[in-house]
Amino acid sequence: MTLKNYLIVMGLMTAVCWSIFAVMLNLIDPTSTNWLGFILFYVALFLSLTGTAALVGFVIRFVALQRELAFYAVSTAFRQSFLFALFIIISLNLLHFSLFTWLNVILLLMIFAILELFIASYKKSRI
16 A cells, blocks of 8 residues: 555545544433443544544654654554554543542553553564
8 A cells, every 4th residue: 555545545534433423422422321332432532533643643753754764654653643542542431430540640651651662662673
């Protein structure tokens, strides 16, 4: 897949995910929904955030920094956008269950930072 095709497909799918998320916000009542409504809400938000952060991260890396090849910029941006979206979803779940404290957020940030450092160092050792 070429870079142009990747950006077009990722942009279109991200727009579709944001549209689905907006429809879900209007249709689902959080006070009367079951667990399936919450799962669909979080999945739609996760996919929307992942796509948006991947596109923004790629643009920042490729246009502003211009230090690496497009493949590596896409790979790094998608990996970090996945972790960012997962962090947001876990934080919202902690908030939903009234477990959102500064200690939990700091621990969660440390876990994601260690995970990102591990993945980045593992990829460098394989190259």
